[in-house]
Amino acid sequence: MADSAGALAPQWDNGSSGGSNRAADRAYRFIREGILASRWPPGAHLREQELAELTGVSRTPVREALRRLSADGLLQLVPNLGAKVNAWTIQDLDEIFGLRATLESQVAGLAASRAEPQHLAELGALCDAMEAVVGDGDAVDFSRITPLNDRFHGLLIDIAGDRRLGQMIRQVVEMPLVLRTFARYSRRDLARSMNHHREIVEALTARDGEWASSVMRAHVRAGRAVFTVPKTE
């Protein structure tokens, strides 16, 4: 299901993207965080100078950050006009979750033929941990589930061993829309999500790629359903 961020922050720190201490990376993370937190709502107009002052750097690294964010699809650059935070339509929703379904099910299928015992063990442990959080208190603590869920999906990508596939999934999953999916889950949705996870692990154990792939596809599309009330998010 539409988990929060399919990307694992720790592994995210490859050369190409945002981990280092360069000013450009700090600006990148700062602006990105702001957009994801709706500090700048969709449609907002971002001025380079202002961002530079807010981040405490010069315009040059801000420019680089904006270019990267544009490539990520978080905002749009219009020549001589500036950066505009992207808004999301129903079509975007369909496209994003359609891509996720295609790519992540592909990953699940690959992982089925490449998973080793230690991987299965860690996946199982993650399921345990997530179920513990869900069954814990009254209100579900999303801040504790989300990292576990990210790790689950990220581990699947690692097992599949397809770097490009993983990179594309991260591109898709790190959309504000997707990131907020998890928070919309009801207790029932969460329970189903956990079941999906378990079933995927089982399919991997059976080395049944078709099975794993199918469950993953359902898992993602179930997340799409949370947005059936449009809300123009």
Next chain:
Amino acid sequence: MADSAGALAPQWDNGSSGGSNRAADRAYRFIREGILASRWPPGAHLREQELAELTGVSRTPVREALRRLSADGLLQLVPNLGAKVNAWTIQDLDEIFGLRATLESQVAGLAASRAEPQHLAELGALCDAMEAVVGDGDAVDFSRITPLNDRFHGLLIDIAGDRRLGQMIRQVVEMPLVLRTFARYSRRDLARSMNHHREIVEALTARDGEWASSVMRAHVRAGRAVFTVPKTE
């Protein structure tokens, strides 16, 4: 099968990428062209200053161009060290064509349910044109086939109407590796490729998404086969 560039230059001119007359865009196209033409071989080290002089612009737009090319996967940036043109391994080959197979077959499936008569007519005309070129002289004129082939695959993306899917396919298809696939085709390979195209059109006419999707998957994987002799390209 692995056609040359799946991207259609004309439609390429959306805001985000390379079409305008800005210095940064000129630098982008110049460097990109150089890499694709093997003017800078894989592993080559690119210096910003040198590129700036060659392009006739300053370092600032060159920097932007390098960042974009890095996002495209054509080169890799190492902090404080510079840009290095990417080399390709067998794993890259498998990943790239695997992604193409997944994404383009998805497009074909979508297109089957959305194609209109005028689309089918244009696809048919493109098949006619390509077959005319192939059956023409002694040696096949790739410079005439390639644009037609690009248009064929690009039109399928348009018909499918999924912008993100199209964007991702272009990302994958515009790798130097893929761009040179076509030139490796034997006359037999080309004939099979034309048959695939025809069959796809037929499947679209029958509104059979599964059929179209399957043929496209075969079409792409047949292109992968051309590289079975590694050659470390």
Next chain:
DNA sequence: ACGGGTTGCGTTGTATACAATGACGCATTA
């Protein structure tokens, strides 16, 4: 002869200054 430290050079990273472009408001005119 070999190892460690140091210095010098080249390259990228960042900041600032200048030019060009598009948008907005105002005045002018029919």
Next chain:
DNA sequence: TAATGCGTCATTGTATACAACGCAACCCGT
């Protein structure tokens, strides 16, 4: 009053100058 042309302003695009970093060669001490 509405439409249009012009001027000003804000903002991005580009160029240049300076700082920081990494690498390599060299020198010196052992």
